[in-house]
Amino acid sequence: MPIRQLPDTLINQIAAGEVVERPASVVKELVENALDAGALRVDIDLEEGGIRLIRIRDDGGGIAPEELPLAVSRHATSKIASLDDLETVATLGFRGEALPSIASVSRFSLSSRRAHDEHGSTLQVDGGRVGEVTPRQHAQGTTVEVRELFYNVPARRKFLRAERTELSHIEEWLRSLALARPDVELRVSHNGRASRRYKGGGEIEPTLRLHETLGEEFASHALRVEHSGAGLRLHGWIAQPAYSRASADQQYVYVNGRSVRDRNIAHAVKMAYQDVMYHGRQPAYVLFLELDPARVDVNVHPAKHEVRFRESRMIHDFVYRTLQEALAGTRAGVAGGVEGEAPVQSMPFAQAAYGMPAPSTMPQHLQWTGSQQSPLGLRVADAPSAYAALYAGAPTRSAEPAPAMPMPANDAEGGIPPLGYAVAQLHGIYILAENAQGLIVVDMHAAHERIGYERLKTAHDGIGLTAQPLLVPMTLAVAEREADVAEREATTLTDLGFDVTRSGPQSLSVRSVPALLAHAEPGALLRDVLADLREHGQTRRVSAARDELLSTMACHGAVRANRRLTLPEMNALLRDMEITERSGQCNHGRPTWAHFGLAEIDKWFLRGR
Ligand SMILES: Nc1ncnc2c1ncn2[C@@H]1O[C@H](COP(=O)(O)OP(=O)(O)O)[C@@H](O)[C@H]1O
Ligand SMILES: [Mg+2]
Structure with missing residues (x-):
C-alpha cells in the first residue's frame, strides 16, 4: 500500500479510541467542558446507560454561532494558545479533541447560546459528517446530544456492557466530580426518571457533599485534613482506620481539581496508614492536592487520568507526613465525623490545658492518685528474654507518658475526661467506663498493646537504625x-x-x-x-x-485476658489511652474502644418515646 494521508473522520475515530472508551468517558468530557465554560448547573439525561442517548445541558458561557464548526474540528480549543499556556493550564480540557472524537463515533449535535445572542444555534454531526449551523431556540448555555454511541464502530460497540454496568460507571465518575465541585448542581435522569441530584453552590457545605456522595458511614468516620507548606496544599478527608474497606473503592485523589490516579500518592497514603490499618484492608480517602500548575504536567494521558509531578519525591513525602500526623491523632476518646469539627491538624483537644480532675470533684469510689498508675506500666521484664538485648539503653521502663505529648483537655462539662472513669471489668477482657455522654467499652489488651508499642517506638526513635x-x-x-x-x-x-x-x-x-x-x-x-x-x-x-x-x-508485654485490674489501674489505662497517639486502634488495626451514648442506650429500653 502506498503511504497516504488519512481522512479527518478516520483520524478522529482513531483519537476516539483513546478518549472515548465508553459512555462514562463521553459524560466526563462533556461535563468537564461545561465546567470549563463556568456552568453552575449541569443536567445529564441518559437513556439505556448512555448507549442510546447522552444529553448534557449547561448554563455556562456558550459558544458563538460561527465557532460551532470549529468546536467540532480537531485540535481546535479556546483554552490554550501557546506552549506557555499548556504549562500552566488551569482548565480541565486543553487538547481540542473531545468533541470531534465523540462526533465521529455517534449521531451528535451541539447547540448553544451566549447571554447577548438573540437566538441560539445548532450544528449536527453524523458519524463525523458535519452539517450546517442553523438557528434554534436555546436558553443561555450549551447542550450536547450524543445518540447511538459507536453506531458506526461495531468493534467498539461489542465491548459495551449491560445498561446497568455502563450506568454505574457514569455514576461513579459523577460521584468523583461531585466531590470536587460542591459549588455545582448536578441533575441526572435515566430513561426519563430523575435518578440523582447533587445540590449546588449556595445550598451546600463541602462536608455535606461528603454525605451526599459517600454516605453517612464515611462521613461519620472522616477526619478533616488541611495542611500547607512548600507551595503545596493538601486538604480533604481521610477515614479513621476503623472504617476500612475490603477494596480500594473509596479512594479519591485530585490534583488541582482534576480527578487522577496516581501511584505515587496512593503509595504515600498506604504508607501513612501502615501502622494502623488491619492487614489486607484498604483505607478510604478524598484528598485534594493543590500546587502551582507549572509543577505538574497534565498532558501525559489523552483521557488525562494521570499527571506527572516535577518533584514526585517531595510530593510523596508531603502526603505521607501530613496523613501520618493526622492519623497519629486517632486517639481513643476523639470522635470522628465531620460536622463542625476542627481540622485534625489543629488537634482538637491539644488546645486546652489538661488538668487531672481534682479528686474532690469525683465520686468517692473513683478517686485515685497519680502514684497508683504505675502497676500497669509496660512490664519490660515480662518480655521474652530474646528481646531483652534489644532494650539495651532504651528508656522504656518508665510508665510515664512522654512529657512532650499534648495532653487531652477535660470534657467541657463537669471535668470528666473523654474516656471517663472505669466502673467495672467485664469477663476479664473489657473495661466499662462512664463518661459525660454515656458508656465506654475498652478492649484492655488491645489498648495496652498500642500504648506499649507507641512507647517502644518513641524510645527507639533514633537508636533503632544504628x-x-x-x-x-x-x-x-x-x-x-x-x-x-x-x-x-x-x-x-x-x-x-x-x-x-x-x-x-x-x-x-x-x-x-x-x-x-x-x-x-x-x-x-x-x-x-x-x-x-x-x-x-x-x-x-x-x-x-x-x-x-x-x-x-508490645503485644507480649501487654495485659492478658483474665487479669483482674483494680479501678485505679483501669483509670490509669484510660488516661494513657487519651494521650497516646493512634490509641484508637491496636497494633493490628482493630478498634480499642467503643462508645454508646445515653440516647442510644435509652433506645434499647424504648425510653423517652
Ligand atoms: N459546554 C460548552 N460550553 C462552552 N464552550 C464549549 C463547551 N463545550 C465545548 N466548548 C468549546 O469547544 C471547544 C472544543 O471542546 P473540546 O473538543 O472538548 O476541546 P477542549 O475542551 O480540550 O478545548 C472548547 O475549547 C470550547 O471552546
Ligand atoms: Mg473538552
Missing part, C-alpha cells in the same frame, strides 16, 4: 538495576544502617545491617529496600520492619 557490623561481610546477588540503585543511593542506605558496596555487576557486599534487625533476614530486607528506592525514590521498609518487631514485643 548500624551493626557483620563479622563476615555478606555477599548478596541482585539484579543489575538494583546494584545500580545501591551505588546511587549509598548515603540513604548508610542512614538506614546498611553499609553496602558493589562487588560486581550483579552482586553487593554488605558489611553492616540495621542493629535492631540484625537477627531478622537482612538480605531480604535490603532487596525490598532497593526495590522501593528504585520505584518510589524512598523507602519505609526498615522502620516498618522495626515497627513490626516492636509491635510484637
Whole structure:
C-alpha cells in the first residue's frame, strides 16, 4: 500500500479510541467542558446507560454561532494558545479533541447560546459528517446530544456492557466530580426518571457533599485534613482506620481539581496508614492536592487520568507526613465525623490545658492518685528474654507518658475526661467506663498493646537504625538495576544502617545491617529496600520492619485476658489511652474502644418515646 494521508473522520475515530472508551468517558468530557465554560448547573439525561442517548445541558458561557464548526474540528480549543499556556493550564480540557472524537463515533449535535445572542444555534454531526449551523431556540448555555454511541464502530460497540454496568460507571465518575465541585448542581435522569441530584453552590457545605456522595458511614468516620507548606496544599478527608474497606473503592485523589490516579500518592497514603490499618484492608480517602500548575504536567494521558509531578519525591513525602500526623491523632476518646469539627491538624483537644480532675470533684469510689498508675506500666521484664538485648539503653521502663505529648483537655462539662472513669471489668477482657455522654467499652489488651508499642517506638526513635557490623561481610546477588540503585543511593542506605558496596555487576557486599534487625533476614530486607528506592525514590521498609518487631514485643508485654485490674489501674489505662497517639486502634488495626451514648442506650429500653 502506498503511504497516504488519512481522512479527518478516520483520524478522529482513531483519537476516539483513546478518549472515548465508553459512555462514562463521553459524560466526563462533556461535563468537564461545561465546567470549563463556568456552568453552575449541569443536567445529564441518559437513556439505556448512555448507549442510546447522552444529553448534557449547561448554563455556562456558550459558544458563538460561527465557532460551532470549529468546536467540532480537531485540535481546535479556546483554552490554550501557546506552549506557555499548556504549562500552566488551569482548565480541565486543553487538547481540542473531545468533541470531534465523540462526533465521529455517534449521531451528535451541539447547540448553544451566549447571554447577548438573540437566538441560539445548532450544528449536527453524523458519524463525523458535519452539517450546517442553523438557528434554534436555546436558553443561555450549551447542550450536547450524543445518540447511538459507536453506531458506526461495531468493534467498539461489542465491548459495551449491560445498561446497568455502563450506568454505574457514569455514576461513579459523577460521584468523583461531585466531590470536587460542591459549588455545582448536578441533575441526572435515566430513561426519563430523575435518578440523582447533587445540590449546588449556595445550598451546600463541602462536608455535606461528603454525605451526599459517600454516605453517612464515611462521613461519620472522616477526619478533616488541611495542611500547607512548600507551595503545596493538601486538604480533604481521610477515614479513621476503623472504617476500612475490603477494596480500594473509596479512594479519591485530585490534583488541582482534576480527578487522577496516581501511584505515587496512593503509595504515600498506604504508607501513612501502615501502622494502623488491619492487614489486607484498604483505607478510604478524598484528598485534594493543590500546587502551582507549572509543577505538574497534565498532558501525559489523552483521557488525562494521570499527571506527572516535577518533584514526585517531595510530593510523596508531603502526603505521607501530613496523613501520618493526622492519623497519629486517632486517639481513643476523639470522635470522628465531620460536622463542625476542627481540622485534625489543629488537634482538637491539644488546645486546652489538661488538668487531672481534682479528686474532690469525683465520686468517692473513683478517686485515685497519680502514684497508683504505675502497676500497669509496660512490664519490660515480662518480655521474652530474646528481646531483652534489644532494650539495651532504651528508656522504656518508665510508665510515664512522654512529657512532650499534648495532653487531652477535660470534657467541657463537669471535668470528666473523654474516656471517663472505669466502673467495672467485664469477663476479664473489657473495661466499662462512664463518661459525660454515656458508656465506654475498652478492649484492655488491645489498648495496652498500642500504648506499649507507641512507647517502644518513641524510645527507639533514633537508636533503632544504628548500624551493626557483620563479622563476615555478606555477599548478596541482585539484579543489575538494583546494584545500580545501591551505588546511587549509598548515603540513604548508610542512614538506614546498611553499609553496602558493589562487588560486581550483579552482586553487593554488605558489611553492616540495621542493629535492631540484625537477627531478622537482612538480605531480604535490603532487596525490598532497593526495590522501593528504585520505584518510589524512598523507602519505609526498615522502620516498618522495626515497627513490626516492636509491635510484637508490645503485644507480649501487654495485659492478658483474665487479669483482674483494680479501678485505679483501669483509670490509669484510660488516661494513657487519651494521650497516646493512634490509641484508637491496636497494633493490628482493630478498634480499642467503643462508645454508646445515653440516647442510644435509652433506645434499647424504648425510653423517652
Ligand atoms: N459546554 C460548552 N460550553 C462552552 N464552550 C464549549 C463547551 N463545550 C465545548 N466548548 C468549546 O469547544 C471547544 C472544543 O471542546 P473540546 O473538543 O472538548 O476541546 P477542549 O475542551 O480540550 O478545548 C472548547 O475549547 C470550547 O471552546
Ligand atoms: Mg473538552
